[in-house]
Amino acid sequence: MIYVAFFYSSCLATGFAALSFILMSNCNQWGLSSCTMKYNCTDKSKVVPRQTAPTSPEWGPDSVGIGKDGHVSVLIMNIMWRLKSDASVLSLHGTQLHIADKHTNESVCAQFTYSINKQLNPKFSKWTFSLSGLLVEAGHTYTLTAFNLPQPDIGDYTITKQVTIPGCDDKRLQNSQMCLENGSLWDAHIATNLSMGKHQMLSIFVDFEADKHSDIYQVSIQSDGIHFSKNVSKDNRTSINITFGLDVSQLLKCELLITIKPFFTRCMNDGCHPQQTKINYCLSFPPRTAMMKGAVGLAFVGVCFAFLLRAASYKGHISASSSATDQQLQCFRVRERKKVFILYSLDHPLYKDVVLKLCAFLTAKCGTEVILDLMDSTRLGILGRIQWLDWQREQMESSSDKILLLCSQGVRAKWRAMCGEKRVLLREDLGTPLGDMLTPALGLIVPHLVHRASYEKYMVAYFEDVCSPEDVPSPFNVTVRYKLMKQFEELFFRILDAEQHGPGRVCHIEGLAEGEYHRCPSGRALQEALEAFREYQLKHPQWFEEELVEDLEVEGQGL
Numbered sequence: 001m002i003y004v005a006f007f008y009s010s011c012l013a014t015g016f017a018a019l020s021f022i023l024m025s026n027c028n029q030w031g032l033s034s035c036t037m038k039y040n041c042t043d044k045s046k047v048v049p050r051q052t053a054p055t056s057p058e059w060g061p062d063s064v065g066i067g068k069d070g071h072v073s074v075l076i077m078n079i080m081w082r083l084k085s086d087a088s089v090l091s092l093h094g095t096q097l098h099i100a101d102k103h104t105n106e107s108v109c110a111q112f113t114y115s116i117n118k119q120l121n122p123k124f125s126k127w128t129f130s131l132s133g134l135l136v137e138a139g140h141t142y143t144l145t146a147f148n149l150p151q152p153d154i155g156d157y158t159i160t161k162q163v164t165i166p167g168c169d170d171k172r173l174q175n176s177q178m179c180l181e182n183g184s185l186w187d188a189h190i191a192t193n194l195s196m197g198k199h200q201m202l203s204i205f206v207d208f209e210a211d212k213h214s215d216i217y218q219v220s221i222q223s224d225g226i227h228f229s230k231n232v233s234k235d236n237r238t239s240i241n242i243t244f245g246l247d248v249s250q251l252l253k254c255e256l257l258i259t260i261k262p263f264f265t266r267c268m269n270d271g272c273h274p275q276q277t278k279i280n281y282c283l284s285f286p287p288r289t290a291m292m293k294g295a296v297g298l299a300f301v302g303v304c305f306a307f308l309l310r311a312a313s314y315k316g317h318i319s320a321s322s323s324a325t326d327q328q329l330q331c332f333r334v335r336e337r338k339k340v341f342i343l344y345s346l347d348h349p350l351y352k353d354v355v356l357k358l359c360a361f362l363t364a365k366c367g368t369e370v371i372l373d374l375m376d377s378t379r380l381g382i383l384g385r386i387q388w389l390d391w392q393r394e395q396m397e398s399s400s401d402k403i404l405l406l407c408s409q410g411v412r413a414k415w416r417a418m419c420g421e422k423r424v425l426l427r428e429d430l431g432t433p434l435g436d437m438l439t440p441a442l443g444l445i446v447p448h449l450v451h452r453a454s455y456e457k458y459m460v461a462y463f464e465d466v467c468s469p470e471d472v473p474s475p476f477n478v479t480v481r482y483k484l485m486k487q488f489e490e491l492f493f494r495i496l497d498a499e500q501h502g503p504g505r506v507c508h509i510e511g512l513a514e515g516e517y518h519r520c521p522s523g524r525a526l527q528e529a530l531e532a533f534r535e536y537q538l539k540h541p542q543w544f545e546e547e548l549v550e551d552l553e554v555e556g557q558g559l
Contacts, residue, residue, distance in 0.1 A: 027129065031122040033115045041096055041109035046150040054092040054148040056157035057081045060128060062144075064165055066176050067133055075176045077134045077163065081146055083127040085119045091150075092116055097131060098145040102162075113149075138179055139167045181265040186211040188260045188275040196285045200248040204279075206258055207241040210234045214262040214272075215360055215525065218375060222259070224252040231375060233360035235521035254282035263356070263375060338495050339401035341371040341392050343445075345410030345438045346428035348547055350533040354463065355406065357526040358484075364522040365511060366492060373437050380434065389441050393448075397457060402495050403445070407462040407471040407481075409544045414439050415473035425549045446475050459494055461487075466533045485526075486514045 027035040060080030067076040079097070083089050094114055100107035110131060121127050136142065142165070147158040166172070168179035175185070188208040195203040206219060220229035221244050232242050261274040340362065344355050352374075359375070362368040371392060373380060380388045396403050405411070413424045418439060429436040445458070461482040462471055472481055482491040489512040493500040500507050510516070517523040537543055 027112055027114070029121070029127075031118065032127070033117070035112060035114035037110060037112050039108075039110065041098075041111045045096065046093070047153045048091075048150045050152035050154045052091055053150060053152035053157065054088040055084050055086060056159050057083055057095060057146050057148055058126075059144075059146075059159060059161055060130070062163055064136070064163075065172065069135075073176045073180075075136050075138060075165065075173055075178055076132070077136045077142070077165065078130060078132040079134065079144060080128065080130040081159075082129075083116070083148070085126050087119065089116050089119055089127070092148050094149045095129065096147055096149060098143075099134060100143045100145075101137070102141045102143060103137070104140075111149075136165050138165055138170075138173055138176075138182070140165050178266065181213045182267050183211060183213065183262055183264040183272060186214070186262065186264075186275075190258060190260060190275060190277045192258065192277070192279050194279070194281055194284050196248075197245075202246045202248050202251075202281055202285070204244045204246065204256070204258075204281075205241060206244070206260075207239060208260050208275075210238055210240050211262065211264070214264045216263045216356065216363075216375065218259075218261040218263075220259045220261070221246075221256055223256045226250060231359075231363050231370065233364040233522050235360070235364050236525075237521075248281075248285075251281075254280045256281060337367055337369065338497075339369045339371060339396070339399070340495055341396050341401070341403045342406060343403065343438060343441050344406040345408055345414060346426055346432065346436075347408050347410040348426075348533070348536075348543065349428060350529070350536055351408060351466070352428060354466070354526070354529045354533055357522070357529040358406075361517070361520075361522040361526045365517075365520050368492075368495065373434055374432075377434070385434065385437060386440055386444075389437070389444055393444055397448075400497055402459050403457060404459045404461060404491075404495075405445075405476065407460060407473070407476075408467045409471055411438060411473065412471045413544075415442060418442060426547050427549055428547070430549060442473070456497075459491065461491055463530060465530050466537060485517055485530075488517060489513055 027037050029035065058081060060082050062080060063078045065076060065078075066073050068074070079099070081095070081097075083092065092115070094112045097110045097112075098107060112129065116127065142163050143160065144163060145158060145160045147156065151157070168174060168182050168184040173179050173184075191207045193205040195205070197203055204221060210217070215234050216231060217234070217240065218229055218231050219242050220227065222228070226246070228244055228246075230242060232240055234240060256279050257276060258279065259274050259276045262272050264272050342355070342359065346352055355372075356374070359370040359372055362370050373388075376388075383391060393403070410426055414436070417423045425436065458476070458479055459482065460472055460476045460479050461484050462468070464483040464486055469481060482488070484491070489509060490500065492509065492512055498507075511520055511523070518527040540546065
């Protein structure tokens with residue numbers, strides 16, 4: 001019997017299970033002469049006349065389950081085969097086994113060398129061998145091929161079969177690390193509460209349970225004619241609450257659909273299953289009478305009148321302290337809500353984590369609405385990549401919102417490829433249904449940079465600890481380049497179209513400076529993501545070259 005364990009740490013770094021293994025014990029069995037195994041099949045196998053070659057083996061039952069690699073639960077497949085009990089086994093020298101992943105084109109080969117002097121084993125049954133502990137991916141299909149050695153000179157005695165691993169909805173696999181990172185055990189436990197305010201404004205309070213494998217959630221509420229959504233960061237909380245305000249007069253139906261869409265570590269977009277609940281606000285707040293509406297209106301008028309009287313009484317005091325008031329007004333502008341459309345390259349899983357943590361920080365700490373391809377997969381799938389990118393650009397250019405380009409080695413390499421150098425594709429581009437979003441985005445944006453009016457629309461930044469100024473494409477040298485997180489506060493004032501420096505004053509926002517941003521949960525998560533990527537770069541100086549996919553038919557992949 002053969003037992004095989006797999007390295008799982010490398011799989012967490014690349015986002016998929018690599019077909020590799022280490023031998024934990026030998027393949028000797030009682031009654032079997034010396035049996036050895038090697039990890040590859042590079043040696044050219046011997047060929048003998050067909051009449052003296054051993055016949056093909058037989059497949060035994062295969063099984064899929066959960067195993068342990070250290071403290072991590074992994075999906076494993078066990079493969080079994082038998083030798084036919086005919087005279088040809090006496091001429092058999094071993095068996096060769098190939099396993100190939102149809103999704104990734106990865107393959108491994110194991111070769112067993114042994115000799116047999118009896119057709120049956122000491123228990124008078126067929127000789128049986130197994131390869132146990134093969135690390136697999138949920139939902140992937142594997143092709144298994146086996147043949148005995150030596151091979152015949154004419155024809156072959158090869159046997160082949162395909163095994164499809166169940167998805168993470170299979171209860172047997174839901175506790176594996178891979179499925180947990182796809183949200184297999186997440187239950188949002190959605191709870192709602194309603195409150196009717198002034199002017200028929202309905203407040204809907206949504207509370208749900210977060211999962212440790214998802215940092216960002218998209219919460220939406222919809223009914224006929226309306227649709228609102230918000231992105232919210234977990235920030236180390238186990239329970240998240242969010243509030244929506246709706247004008248009842250705009251609601252055509254009493255029923256509202258609330259959807260919680262997670263962004264788990266592995267599925268990120270289309271593979272992440274949302275959870276939903278429906279509520280009927282009419283059961284809690286039936287239509288009010290005209291008298292009640294009139295009472296509410298009178299109350300509102302009274303409040304406004306009292307506010308005007310109070311404002312008039314303090315007019316003189318405000319005039320006496322105009323400089324202090326001006327300072328407060330300037331800082332109030334900093335708290336205005338803006339949108340930012342972020343463009344980046346999927347250089348590495350750790351860099352993708354940095355980008356997502358930056359989005360969470362902008363959302364949770366800065367109150368900024370972030371537009372990111374990874375968080376808008378539904379609309380992207382409907383429109384297509386080019387249409388989605390062009391639509392977002394038009395939305396940005398018709399408003400005061402900004403487009404932020406995060407420069408990295410991938411941005412530099414893809415820009416050079418657009419200028420005639422060798423085309424590049426990264427492993428992370430292949431690992432997402434969206435593919436390479438940066439190249440078409442640059443093709444749409446660069447022509448607009450020739451207009452001076454566009455300079456204020458586009459912002460360029462790079463993470464100083466893991467990237468460099470050389471990563472900025474040459475057309476963007478006309479704009480200011482911000483070093484993150486050293487100059488994040490300056491970048492944020494730019495997002496808001498607010499002046500940080502003025503005559504006799506410098507406006508600051510607490511918690512955004514280089515030495516302060518990590519004091520909040522979302523900032524601390526961003527700092528940890530940057531440190532993790534920096535440490536990885538130090539240990540792997542050639543990391544970017546290792547992420548490049550060579551000899552790939554890019555056109556055939558549609559990327």
